[in-house]
Amino acid sequence: MRKRAALAGLVWKETRHILRDRKTLAVILLMPLLQVILFGYAIRTDIDDVRLAIVDPVPDHATHALRDRFGATELFRIVAVRRSSADLDGLFASGRIHQAVVFQPGFAERLAHDGPAPVQVITDAAEPNTGTAMQAYATAVIREYESGLRGSGPAGAAVTASVRMRFNPTRESANLFVPGLIAYVITIISALMTAISLSREKETGTMEVLLVSPLRPREIIAGKVAPYLLIGMATVILVLAEARLIFGVPLRGSAALLLAEGLLFTGTSLALGILISARTPSQRVAMTAVLAGTMLPTVMLSGFIFPIESLPAPLRLLSVVIPARWFVEIARGIMLKGTGLAELWQETVVLAAMTAALLAASMRSFRTRLE
Amino acid sequence: MRRVLHLAWVEVLHLVRDRASLAQLLLVPFIQLVILANAATFAIRDTPFALVDLDGTPASRALARHFLASPHFRPISGASTVPAADRAMLAGRATMVLVIPRGFDEALERGEGAFVQVQLNAEKGSAAGIVQTYAQRIVRRFGEERLAASPAGRLRPAIAVTTRGWYNAELDYRQYMVPGILVALVTLVGTLFTAQNIAREKELGTLEQLNVTPISKRAFIGAKLLPFWVLGMVELLLGLWIGAAVFGMPMRGSLLLLMAIAAVYLVAALGAGLLISTIVETQQQAMFVTFFVMMIYLLMSGLYTPVDSMPGWVRVVAEANPVKHFVEITRAILLKGAGPGDIVKPAAMLAMFAVGFGGMAVGRYRKGER
Numbered sequence: 093m094r095k096r097a098a099l100a101g102l103v104w105k106e107t108r109h110i111l112r113d114r115k116t117l118a119v120i121l122l123m124p125l126l127q128v129i130l131f132g133y134a135i136r137t138d139i140d141d142v143r144l145a146i147v148d149p150v151p152d153h154a155t156h157a158l159r160d161r162f163g164a165t166e167l168f169r170i171v172a173v174r175r176s177s178a179d180l181d182g183l184f185a186s187g188r189i190h191q192a193v194v195f196q197p198g199f200a201e202r203l204a205h206d207g208p209a210p211v212q213v214i215t216d217a218a219e220p221n222t223g224t225a226m227q228a229y230a231t232a233v234i235r236e237y238e239s240g241l242r243g244s245g246p247a248g249a250a251v252t253a254s255v256r257m258r259f260n261p262t263r264e265s266a267n268l269f270v271p272g273l274i275a276y277v278i279t280i281i282s283a284l285m286t287a288i289s290l291s292r293e294k295e296t297g298t299m300e301v302l303l304v305s306p307l308r309p310r311e312i313i314a315g316k317v318a319p320y321l322l323i324g325m326a327t328v329i330l331v332l333a334e335a336r337l338i339f340g341v342p343l344r345g346s347a348a349l350l351l352a353e354g355l356l357f358t359g360t361s362l363a364l365g366i367l368i369s370a371r372t373p374s375q376r377v378a379m380t381a382v383l384a385g386t387m388l389p390t391v392m393l394s395g396f397i398f399p400i401e402s403l404p405a406p407l408r409l410l411s412v413v414i415p416a417r418w419f420v421e422i423a424r425g426i427m428l429k430g431t432g433l434a435e436l437w438q439e440t441v442v443l444a445a446m447t448a449a450l451l452a453a454s455m456r457s458f459r460t461r462l463e
Numbered sequence: 464m465r466r467v468l469h470l471a472w473v474e475v476l477h478l479v480r481d482r483a484s485l486a487q488l489l490l491v492p493f494i495q496l497v498i499l500a501n502a503a504t505f506a507i508r509d510t511p512f513a514l515v516d517l518d519g520t521p522a523s524r525a526l527a528r529h530f531l532a533s534p535h536f537r538p539i540s541g542a543s544t545v546p547a548a549d550r551a552m553l554a555g556r557a558t559m560v561l562v563i564p565r566g567f568d569e570a571l572e573r574g575e576g577a578f579v580q581v582q583l584n585a586e587k588g589s590a591a592g593i594v595q596t597y598a599q600r601i602v603r604r605f606g607e608e609r610l611a612a613s614p615a616g617r618l619r620p621a622i623a624v625t626t627r628g629w630y631n632a633e634l635d636y637r638q639y640m641v642p643g644i645l646v647a648l649v650t651l652v653g654t655l656f657t658a659q660n661i662a663r664e665k666e667l668g669t670l671e672q673l674n675v676t677p678i679s680k681r682a683f684i685g686a687k688l689l690p691f692w693v694l695g696m697v698e699l700l701l702g703l704w705i706g707a708a709v710f711g712m713p714m715r716g717s718l719l720l721l722m723a724i725a726a727v728y729l730v731a732a733l734g735a736g737l738l739i740s741t742i743v744e745t746q747q748q749a750m751f752v753t754f755f756v757m758m759i760y761l762l763m764s765g766l767y768t769p770v771d772s773m774p775g776w777v778r779v780v781a782e783a784n785p786v787k788h789f790v791e792i793t794r795a796i797l798l799k800g801a802g803p804g805d806i807v808k809p810a811a812m813l814a815m816f817a818v819g820f821g822g823m824a825v826g827r828y829r830k831g832e833r
Contacts, residue, residue, distance in 0.1 A: 185801035
């Protein structure tokens with residue numbers, strides 16, 4: 093009975109620590125909320141404004157017609173018309189244009205008589221995907237003009253692909269990012285906060301004070317991490333609500349299942365935080381270790397931003413041992429596809445096994461360091 | 464001046480003495496560089512796709528062969544019916560389903576337009592868009608080949624379009640990402656370590672001791688920043704070298720120009736760190752506030768996704784982001800060989816930030832206060 097009161101006291105002490113530090117608390121609560129907005133609005137790879145330069149040495153009616161075609165599209169904006177391609181380099185280097193369409197003299201004449209009339213499309217392909225897509229769009233505009241010249245006939249596209257986007261038809265980036273963001277938020281709050289809070293007690297020497305209390309090390313840890321568990325879950329719910337209200341991100345599966353899986357993943361992150369704080373000498377080292385050991389993998393190797401299929405084979409292999417990867421898969425499944433435990437039990441088992449192993453390891457290293 | 468150097472030397476000793484921190488300072492950025500350069504990629508290869516060929520004619524098989532030959536697609540087995548392909552997509556085994564309907568060959572022979580259906584798992588929005596571009600390109604090319612081969616449509620194209628991608632001919636994602644990642648790392652070192660370093664002195668109480676010494680405010684700040692400034696420059700140089708040696712990152716412009724601009728940029732980054740340290744009391748706060756600011760800066764810098772794809776109001780806000788300008792400059796110099804004339808505007812912006820952040824930090828820092 094006395095012990096329970098002591099444990100409750102510890103939890104209360106930690107809670108007051110958290111509440112007293114207004115700046116950290118504000119950041120913890122604001123960061124995820126702002127992130128949803130940033131990811132939703134700012135992180136897009138759609139191309140909707142291509143700045144185009146036209147190089148037309150000897151303009152004629154055909155080059156004008158084709159130029160008008162480009163100008164009439166929503167996508168392209170002609171920002172420069174030149175007689176020669178001499179200053180294309182500068183235009184590209186200063187970022188004033190993304191793409192250039194280069195004609196040669198006598199375009200109309202060759203088109204009318206001895207075709208094919210050559211046109212060159214130069215694209216800033218420093219970013220490969222955008223480059224490829226811009227190239228495809230520009231080529232399509234020219235081909236459309238070409239088939240317009242011939243009138244309707246066999247020259248039209250012989251095969252048409254009708255495309256159906258499933259699970260996220262409008263390709264809303266918010267839908268893509270929110271499940272990953274939840275993993276990120278849980279990692280920040282659970283792993284980073286726990287590691288810093290525990291190693292601060294070590295650095296300032298107050299951990300010794302706690303250890304001579306009647307509480308066992310296991311209970312001290314439990315008492316210290318309990319408040320973070322609560323904050324973590326509260327933030328997850330906030331993020332879900334915000335994503336739903338602002339971006340209409342769906343939750344097609346069971347909310348209870350998602351929260352339960354979130355709780356499991358919070359356990360994984362807490363265990364990692366404890367493990368790191370037990371193994372590092374100072375707050376600074378603990379922080380960098382958390383950064384390199386949990387945050388980066390969560391952002392980079394979990395499929396949160398960059399698709400796992402795009403990773404090179406060694407990193408794809410490495411991603412298997414990253415807990416966030418499994419959680420992101422689970423969260424995406426529940427939110428976007430509406431899948432349940434029947435489809436997700438494997439991922440859940442992997443995550444549970446990782447949590448158990450990490451918790452055991454962290455308890456052990458904590459005990460050997462302190463007892 | 465001697466006082467400044469003295470104090471800077473103390474800082475260096477601190478750094479060298481604390482082995483764990485030193486190892487982190489030196490190693491972590493480069494491990495990150497190597498991992499990030501490989502991981503931060505939207506490159507599409509080996510997209511798993513289910514092929515459902517309901518036609519089973521030479522024409523449908525020819526189209527399928529086009530997909531099989533592409534490096535962007537990889538067929539999965541055991542999903543050759545519509546329900547099976549559907550299940551494969553739901554289980555995440557297939558990212559794309561290609562359905563060639565019955566009568567595909569007939570429609571082609573009759574000279575009408577033939578249809579195929581492409582289903583994409585659009586969970587990963589941007590990737591799905593790119594896969595779609597590739598799939599449609601293959602389908603269109605197949606159509607053009609059929610057209611060219613058929614007697615009815617033996618028309619030569621009226622316009623010969625040649626396309627050229629400049630600055631990254633092999634379409635290697637790493638060449639694009641490495642310069643950006645370098646910027647992120649240098650920024651992190653500059654801002655996070657500065658903010659945390661001063662917060663630590665506050666927490667330990669050694670800042671008070673420094674405050675009662677006769678050293679002037681400006682000299683103190685200069686001495687605090689100098690080692691980190693040097694460290695940032697050295698890390699950038701090393702990173703550039705690794706980028707060139709390991710990832711074959713091109714260096715088309717002048718290295719001197721890049722380093723000169725980096726020297727200015729680092730002042731802005733360090734100034735931001737110093738500014739943060741004046742508003743926090745503990746290391747924990749320093750970390751979280753830095754994190755918060757850095758996250759916004761990095762996400763809106765165009766490092767991961769192009770600024771041009773962002774909505775208009777975000778693009779306006781992004782102008783107030785020094786990281787954005789430095790990412791732009793670094794990529795322009797390294798990949799496009801930009802000279803001083805091409806980067807006047809972003810460089811001027813950086814100088815403004817350096818003066819602004821540095822000035823504000825010095826102004827806010829008060830000796831004698833905690």
